[in-house]
Amino acid sequence: MKKNQIDRVWRWQITASAAVALLIACLLGVGFGPVNLNFGSIIKTLLGLPNGLENEDRTLLLELRLPRVVLGALVGAALATSGAVYQSVFRNPLADPYLLGAASGAGLGATIAITNGGGDLHALLPIFAFLGGVLAVAATFLVAGRLFADPSTLLLAGIAVGSFATAFQTYLQQRNSAALRPVYSWILGELTVANWDVVKWAGFYILIALFVLIRISKVLDALMLSDEEAYSLGVSPQKIRLIAVAAATLATATAVSASGLIGFVGIVVPHLVRGLTKRATNRSLLSIAFVGAAFLVIADLGARTLLSPAELPIGVITAFVGAPFFLFVLRARNRGSQ
Amino acid sequence: MINIENLSVRFDNAEVLQSINLDIPEGTWSCLVGPNGAGKTTLLRTMLGMQPYSGSIKYNGREIAKNKSLNIAFVPQRPSIPAAMSVAEYVMLGRAKLDGWGKESAHSRNIVHEMLEATQLLGMQSQSVNTLSGGEMQRVLIARALVQEPEVMLLDEPTSALDLHHQIAVLNKVEEIKATGVTIISTMHDITLGAMYAERIIIMQSGRVLLDGESQSVIHSPELRSAFDDRISVHLLENGRPVIIAAKRAAGLDQGVI
Numbered sequence: 001m002k003k004n005q006i007d008r009v010w011r012w013q014i015t016a017s018a019a020v021a022l023l024i025a026c027l028l029g030v031g032f033g034p035v036n037l038n039f040g041s042i043i044k045t046l047l048g049l050p051n052g053l054e055n056e057d058r059t060l061l062l063e064l065r066l067p068r069v070v071l072g073a074l075v076g077a078a079l080a081t082s083g084a085v086y087q088s089v090f091r092n093p094l095a096d097p098y099l100l101g102a103a104s105g106a107g108l109g110a111t112i113a114i115t116n117g118g119g120d121l122h123a124l125l126p127i128f129a130f131l132g133g134v135l136a137v138a139a140t141f142l143v144a145g146r147l148f149a150d151p152s153t154l155l156l157a158g159i160a161v162g163s164f165a166t167a168f169q170t171y172l173q174q175r176n177s178a179a180l181r182p183v184y185s186w187i188l189g190e191l192t193v194a195n196w197d198v199v200k201w202a203g204f205y206i207l208i209a210l211f212v213l214i215r216i217s218k219v220l221d222a223l224m225l226s227d228e229e230a231y232s233l234g235v236s237p238q239k240i241r242l243i244a245v246a247a248a249t250l251a252t253a254t255a256v257s258a259s260g261l262i263g264f265v266g267i268v269v270p271h272l273v274r275g276l277t278k279r280a281t282n283r284s285l286l287s288i289a290f291v292g293a294a295f296l297v298i299a300d301l302g303a304r305t306l307l308s309p310a311e312l313p314i315g316v317i318t319a320f321v322g323a324p325f326f327l328f329v330l331r332a333r334n335r336g337s338q
Numbered sequence: 339m340i341n342i343e344n345l346s347v348r349f350d351n352a353e354v355l356q357s358i359n360l361d362i363p364e365g366t367w368s369c370l371v372g373p374n375g376a377g378k379t380t381l382l383r384t385m386l387g388m389q390p391y392s393g394s395i396k397y398n399g400r401e402i403a404k405n406k407s408l409n410i411a412f413v414p415q416r417p418s419i420p421a422a423m424s425v426a427e428y429v430m431l432g433r434a435k436l437d438g439w440g441k442e443s444a445h446s447r448n449i450v451h452e453m454l455e456a457t458q459l460l461g462m463q464s465q466s467v468n469t470l471s472g473g474e475m476q477r478v479l480i481a482r483a484l485v486q487e488p489e490v491m492l493l494d495e496p497t498s499a500l501d502l503h504h505q506i507a508v509l510n511k512v513e514e515i516k517a518t519g520v521t522i523i524s525t526m527h528d529i530t531l532g533a534m535y536a537e538r539i540i541i542m543q544s545g546r547v548l549l550d551g552e553s554q555s556v557i558h559s560p561e562l563r564s565a566f567d568d569r570i571s572v573h574l575l576e577n578g579r580p581v582i583i584a585a586k587r588a589a590g591l592d593q594g595v596i
Binding site: 008225232274 | 488
């Protein structure tokens with residue numbers, strides 16, 4: 001730091017480190033499992049070089065592990081990024097897509113699609129899940145009374161709306177016993193049945209949402225100011241808020257419809273990145289996306305290997321790691337402010 | 339020069355600002371005084387272009403709502419900064435209008451350094467805002483507005499959360515800013531303090547301007563007490579400086595020397 005200058009708020013090296021962490025996580029994710037694959041051979045196979053994997057190992061990598069790791073990365077990036085965006089938009093460090101009812105709403109939307117549709121629903125699922133998510137978030141704010149209700153009112157409203165959506169979802173499942181299996185398999189997490197088709201549609205919506213969020217990430221910092229300050233800096237906060245909530249809800253809804261309910265990623269990862277970098281800026285959004293992706297890939301690796309050959313639901317792993325971590329963060333924050 | 343002509347603002351069916359007319363010369367400090375709900379903050383928000391209005395607000399002849407290049411800074415009454423944000427991060431956001439969001443040129447980092455120094459915040463730039471005292475926080479809000487290099491600075495109750503020592507420190511700082519040519523418009527509850535610093539006092543009540551003029555003449559104006567429904571009393575200190583306090587009618591206080 002020069003003597004008469006303040007230090008940079010954000011450095012590209014942080015984002016680059018997060019990208020490297022994601023690459024390492026992906027390599028571990030495709031390499032380890034009931035059958036371990038050689039890292040050198042994996043890289044050669046992926047780059048199309050000679051002496052790569054062959055036969056069953058090649059199929060295992062390209063048709064089973066790789067789509068699963070890519071889907072895990074997409075879902076992790078979506079949940080972490082939308083969590084960070086919700087926290088900025090609502091100026092609430094506890095805001096999380098699940099707490100505001102978006103995930104339960106998306107779950108209900110997905111259940112309606114499964115119980116009322118026939119044939120291949122994968123293409124329709126995200127649209128139903130998205131509408132469910134948006135309506136649930138809208139209902140949460142309607143119940144809370146206003147956009148900047150105090151955090152406890154907002155969270156309580158989110159819990160109420162989420163519970164209602166979950167109850168309605170359970171009712172639909174019970175009425176359509178034929179749909180019970182697909183709905184339950186969806187709730188427990190479809191990372192187990194990830195294939196390139198799922199990766200394609202989920203990737204399409206999640207990448208659009210992430211592209212929008214990363215594009216507006218710098219201006220999102222205006223939402224950390226009062227509305228008057230944001231206006232004085234030439235930004236209309238309402239417009240940014242609307243775009244941010246819509247994109248974060250699309251990302252969450254798609255993630256939920258692709259992988260079921262995976263908790264804590266949206267709170268733990270943004271807090272981890274912001275805590276380690278000691279920065280609140282949304283310029284960290286791309287790093288948060290990378291770390292969220294890496295976090296879920298590693299969590300899925302744990303889900304696949306800890307009780308091998310049986311599998312743990314991935315949500316169990318994220319909660320096991322996430323809940324104590326979250327308590328640790330809260331404690332550290334309280335100490336810091338004393 | 340800011341010219342406000344026949345300005346009216348409506349919320350739903352209520353007219354919260356009614357036919358406001360004001361001429362505010364460049365490089366002066368005008369202080370809006372009045373009870374809660376008088377329309378002071380609404381007037382500031384309208385000047386920022388946040389509120390649809392009828393009538394006109396012109397800065398050097400150009401309508402404010404259409405003049406996107408006009409640099410008006412706003413210092414809020416209460417901060418809404420995320421607790422984890424550092425002082426430098428928050429102050430740096432003030433450069434966004436000049437540099438673009440997310441940019442941090444060497445020049446901007448110089449300016450932020452300079453303004454942190456000017457507001458006695460140097461050395462605290464890495465601290466998160468939730469560790470600051472009320473006085474430090476107010477200086478951070480002002481530093482954020484200062485790095486914007488504004489032509490006009492609007493301050494909403496800049497001293498309301500501060501003890502007397504910090505009130506004086508903050509108002510002295512604003513006076514220094516005014517001396518650099520920035521036009522200052524502030525709202526304040528404390529008319530005595532307002533009159534000590536601003537050369538002009540504008541008394542508002544129920545969305546209207548009741549009194550407007552040079553601070554000392556407004557304070558000594560017989561209409562001042564009626565503007566506050568006779569609930570204030572004006573006292574003169576030995577040096578002739580007026581002190582305005584809430585009147586307790588039963589005590590029979592009146593204008594005099596204390």
